[in-house]
Amino acid sequence: MGAPRSDLAHFLRRPELAKPGVYILSGVDPADGEPIAYVGEAEVVSERIKQHKNKDYWNSVIAFISKDENLTRAHIRYLEGRLIKLAESIGRYKIANTNPSGARLPESDQHDMEVYLERIAQLLPVLGSELLSPIAPSTKGAPHAAMLYCRMKGATARGLRSPNGFVVLKGSTAVAEAREDYYDILERTQKGTLDITEWLAWFLDALHRAIDHAQLTLNVVLSKASFWRYWASTPFNERQIKLLNRLLDGFDGKLTSSKWAAIAKCSPDTALRDISELVASGVLKKSAAGGRSTSYELAD
Structure with a gap:
């Protein structure tokens, strides 16, 4: 869950924040205008966030807790350490943490926390944070064969594969079939409570539709490739x-x-x-x- 600093009082009243978890404070460093973030952990998240009120640089907060109350002190310290390392390696934000963090976990617990970390990485963009979003590589000088194109329903897009996933390039357009629905759910979420369940359900449904459509497109591409491979020795005009x-x-x-x-x-x-x-x-x-x-x- 997340909130702007202006809604902090309402945010801290959430009963879920009385549980163990990790949180992220993000904003702009007043010294140089660069994005800055602080990653923390606490057994009572709301009480720990209150202690950061004297820091001026942050303007939004995001917290992750477990609804099943199965996060231990070691778990949240492990998550904090991994989040700090990942954020530093990506380099979108300066990390305000000055003390090292982390914890040793049994192999099974470590696997569970890595899955939890993947969920955090998936949800952060939905909550408005690019802390763990890879920086797209420069396309200058990229070989033509590496560039992928898509044209359909009046939309045109360009992209390429990178070590961190697929990158959609600037200037690409999208089919706006769900634009009205998007602005409707966005407005209801912004004007409602801090509960973003409805927004997440809409987002995941849109993602599911996009994956289904991508699968259909991929099936056509693979079918064409198989066809031309089978008939490679046959001459055609x-x-x-x-x-x-x-x-x-x-x-x-x-x-x-x-x-x-x-x-x-x-x-x-x-x-x-x-x-x-x-x-x-x-x-x-x-x-x-x-x-x-x-x-x-x-x-x-």
Whole structure:
């Protein structure tokens, strides 16, 4: 859970904060204007946060506790130490902690805390913190083959893979289907209590839809790659490659020789000859569905 400093009094009244946990104070260093953060731990989080009221640099607080009350003193010290090390290695914020932290844990407990840490890293961006968000690498001089492109529904995006995940590049656009829903849930969350359960549910649902759509896109890409790998030794002309890619992408309607001629910008005779060659090679087959004109589809 999190809150701006202006809502601190309300935030500290949350009963959950009477439990053990870790917290993050973030803001701007008045000395140089750079982002700065402090990572802490406490067996009673609310009482420990009160002790930071005399620090002027922070303007927001985020706390993580366990609803099952199974975080021990060793657990939260381990989490604090790992958060500090991760934040320092990423380098988005100056870390205000001056004393080392951490704790030794049994292997099973350490595994559990690493899973907990992954959840923290996933939730921090939702709560408005980039403390553990990797800095995107510079794309200057990146090889063309490393750049990935996507065009759909009027949106265009560019991105590339990096050691820290996939990076979407500046200038990319997105499909705004859920824009109204987004602003609606955001307004209700900001004007309501500090409970962000509804916001998280909306966010995770949007993420789930995005993953499903990405999986469908990936399936098409993998299917195309498999197709061209299978037919790598078969010669195709440019018209055949163009129309086969259209079929692999999901051709709208039935592919007839007249449509082939229109798309490939060739004569009907040339279109029929292209199709006949592909049927003879086993790449295409006549569609079983009847109609006024013969149509074709990819062979199984």
